[in-house]
Amino acid sequence: MGSIKRLIEKEVRGVHVNSLEIGSSVSEDTENGFLMPVNKQIDIACQALAKDSKLQSGYNAIGFSQGGQFLRAIAQRCPNPPMKNLISVGGQHQGVYGFPRCPGDNATLCDYVRKLLNLGAYVGLVQAEYWHDPLNEKEYKAKSIFLADLNQENKRNATEKANLLKLQNFVLVKFLDDGMVDPRDSEWFGFYKPGQSKELYTLFDSPLYTEDWLGLKEMNATGRLHFLASPGDHLQFTQQWFIDNIVNNFLK
Template structure:
C-alpha cells in the first residue's frame, strides 16, 4: 500500500523485490486507491480504508487466504509534513487543519495531530483520534483487530525528514511541551487502548530502525532496509 501523494506504481520495485527473494509464484496485490496521487490527498481516510478493505475482500486469492501480509508505506499520525505544493492545501494544514473544510476535503488533515491544540484535535479531527481510541468512547473493534495480528513491524528511519516527529513511526509523539515521549509511558499504552501493549507483551511487536530516508523506502535506495526490516517477516 502506497502513501500520500503516490500511486501504486511507486511500489512496483517492492513487488519486484518480493518476487526476487521469495519467488515469482508469490501472489502480490499492489494496491491502488482511486486514481492514486490525487485520491491519496483528497479522499477521506475512511473512504481510503474502506476501499482498501473492499479490494482485499473482492480478490478471490486474498479473501480465501488463511493469512496475508500487508506492507504499507507512510501515512501515520503527524504534526508537520513537507509542503504538497498545493497552495490552499498547505495553508489549511499549517493554519487550520481542524476546520470542517480541511477535515472533509484534505486527507492529511484527518491524521494531523497538533499537541498544542490537543482538545481541538480530539473534538474536530474526524479520523485519527477515533482510530487511536483517544476519544472517550472507545471502539473495541480497533483493539481487537490489532490484537489479532501475528506480528506488527514498525520501521523508524533515524534520518527521516518527512514524518514529523520521526518517532511517530513507533507511536511516540510530542507532549504539550513539544517533547517527544515514548508511547510506552502513556496512558494509551498502559490501558492498552489499541492493543499495542498486548502485542508487545506477547512478543508480536517489533521495533526496527533504518538509515533509509522516508521517501526512499520503496525505491532502489531502500533495498537494504527491505532486506533487513521487511523480508525476514515475510518468510
C-alpha cells in the same frame, strides 16, 4: 510500489502481491491518496481485499508512509480476509505536527508555519485526518476525522482492539534521519508531550500503551510488536536492508 512488488515477487517464490490502487489509474491513485477522505479510501481498500480470492486464507500487509496507518485501520476494521503481519514503513501512527522539510535550524519559522496550519487544520474543507496539534489536544480529539478515532482517544472500541490483536506481528519501521515526518518518533507511536512542541514521549509513556487501548501492550508482552530502525531519510532504504529486515523475517 512497482519496484517493491517486483522485489518481493523475486525474493518469495510463488507469492501473490496485490498492490492496492485507489482509482482506475496510477495518476488517479496518486490524486486520491492526497485528496480523497481517508475513511473512504479505507472502505475501497477493504472491498478490494475481500474480492481477491488469493487472499482469503490470510495475507501480509505492507504500508509505506501514510499507508502504514491506513493499513492499520484495515486491520482494526476489516478482519476478513485476515491480516497476518502488518508492516508499517515510516507510518505516522500518532500523526504529524509541522510541514515537510521545515529548516531544522529555524525554530521560529517552523513554529510560525505550524500556527498557520493550525488555523486551517480543523475547519472548512481541510481534512484533519492525521494532523495532530499537541498545543491543543482537546480540539484535536474533538475535530480529528480519522486518527483520534483510530487510536481510540475519545472512546474505546473493543472490537477494533480484538481485531488488531489477531495480528501475528506488527512491525514499525522508523527512519532515523527522517526529514519528512515531524516528529519522526510518530513512526514508533511517539509524539510531542501535550502543551508544547519540543519534548517527546515514547509509546511506552502514553496512555494508549499503559491503558492498552489498542492491545499494543499485550502484543509487546507476547513478542509480536517489533521496532525497526533504518538509517536515512523518509522511505530511503536499500533493497538489501528491505530483504534482510522485512522479507526474510516476516514474508518468507
